[in-house]
Amino acid sequence: MREFVAEIVSIGRLRHRNIVQLLGYCRRKGELLLVYDYMSNGSLDKLLFEGTKKDELGWSQRFHIVRGVASGLLYLHEGWEQLVIHRDVKSSNVLLDGDLNGRLGDFGLARLYDHGTDPLTTHVVGTLGYIAPEFSMTGKGIHALT
Secondary structure (H helix, E strand, C coil), rough: CCCHHHHHHHHCCCCCCECCCEEEEECCCCCEEEEEEECCCEEEHHHHHHCCCCCCCCCCHHHHHHHHHHHHHHHHHCCCCCEEEEECCCHHEEEEECCEEEEEEECCCCECCCCCCCCCCCCCCCCCCCHHHHHHHHHCCCCCCC
């Protein structure tokens, strides 16, 4: 639990316009509750898969969202004091603010590493369908971060 809280405190210090801001946390009856920015347009997957015709996103809006998430990932990988590997990037973890800016959230599977170290993990994590097929089948993938 101590290590988990330390990681939450670290992730709570992330500051980027395309990362959902962790505002706080508390532990109540053995359950850890996290408090994030309110995202008025919900998650990208809800808009893509459950939205109505009027909610459809045009290509320029989609590009704007993807570009924002990519900017957030660049910050996590290169712009912060530690390397943050999210490990679960998918449409349900992309949240949309009032202006449809894409913000990456849900850092439950994230890991922190010091820059210059090899960010290897001992097992496959993430959501099937969102990780490289060769990685999910063999546990080995192309090491794209070095």
